Amino acid sequence: MDSAATLRNKLHQYIDVADEQKLQAIYVLLEDDINWRYSSADIAMLHQRRQQHLKGLSKSYTVEESLEAVRQQKK
Template identity: 60%
Template sequence: MESRTLIKEKLHHYIDVANDEKLQAIYVLLENEIDWHYTSTDIEELVQRRQRHLNGESKSYTVEESLSLLRKEAE
């Protein structure tokens, strides 16, 4: 049996290259399984990160800066 990590990597790759019809089929199979809720721990972490951002205590990037960094990584 393949490792969880390997399976996830293969699925991520497949989703990146799959056509719309296959993406829709995968989504239909999984849509009832998708659970997009945040735990209280997740929410607290988001609140803390936001506060650090607002206080200037953490590095933040604009969309343009993020895209520029990603493009440099891809080269």
């Protein structure tokens, strides 16, 4: 399988020359992802979690701690 960068490049090149019908088909497949937005409830939850973190009310992990936890799960 090609790398993500290679796939992006191939898609960009194809989109530049694709006919309108194929562009519309690709858009229909990806429309939900293209138009995705955080809901107001999602944003409120993220703000609440941030405030809990800043006040020290929630457990936080460093990047190193997170990576070590993932590595331990793989074993």
